[in-house]
Amino acid sequence: MTNTKQTTLNPNTIRHLQNYIAAKAEERGFADETLHERLVLLMEEVGELAKACRKVSHMNVDVNREIHNHVGEEIADVLNMIFAVGIELGVDIESEFLDKESEVDKRHYQRVESHQ
Numbered sequence: 001m002t003n004t005k006q007t008t009l010n011p012n013t014i015r016h017l018q019n020y021i022a023a024k025a026e027e028r029g030f031a032d033e034t035l036h037e038r039l040v041l042l043m044e045e046v047g048e049l050a051k052a053c054r055k056v057s058h059m060n061v062d063v064n065r066e067i068h069n070h071v072g073e074e075i076a077d078v079l080n081m082i083f084a085v086g087i088e089l090g091v092d093i094e095s096e097f098l099d100k101e102s103e104v105d106k107r108h109y110q111r112v113e114s115h116q
Contacts, residue, residue: 006105014094021083035088042081049074 025031033041052071054061086093 009098009101012094014097015092018083018087018093021080022087025084025087030084033084033088035085038081038084038088042078042085045074045077045081049078 022031025033049071052074056071083093
């Protein structure tokens with residue numbers, strides 16, 4: 001059975017978040033960060049998210065090092081930095097997101113069995 005209901009996004013939802021993050025960056029004194037600086041910070045935050053996920057997924061960890069289990073906090077940091085990169089590049093993230101979603105909606109996905 002195919003799901004015929006199309007999930008939609010309220011207009012200006014992402015744009016509002018992008019504008020909010022740009023204003024907060026300005027307030028906090030981060031508006032002058034370069035693209036390179038923002039990309040480095042994004043990679044740092046993705047690494048912190050991966051480290052937090054290690055603990056959540058019960059992977060082996062160094063028992064002598066404290067690993068914080070704040071996955072939600074790390075996801076928020078990653079989102080902030082993704083928006084910061086988009087802001088620095090002048091990207092309308094909402095427009096790009098919706099265009100990409102429209103493209104992806106035309107695809108058909110299904111899980112395939114591995115042939116080993």
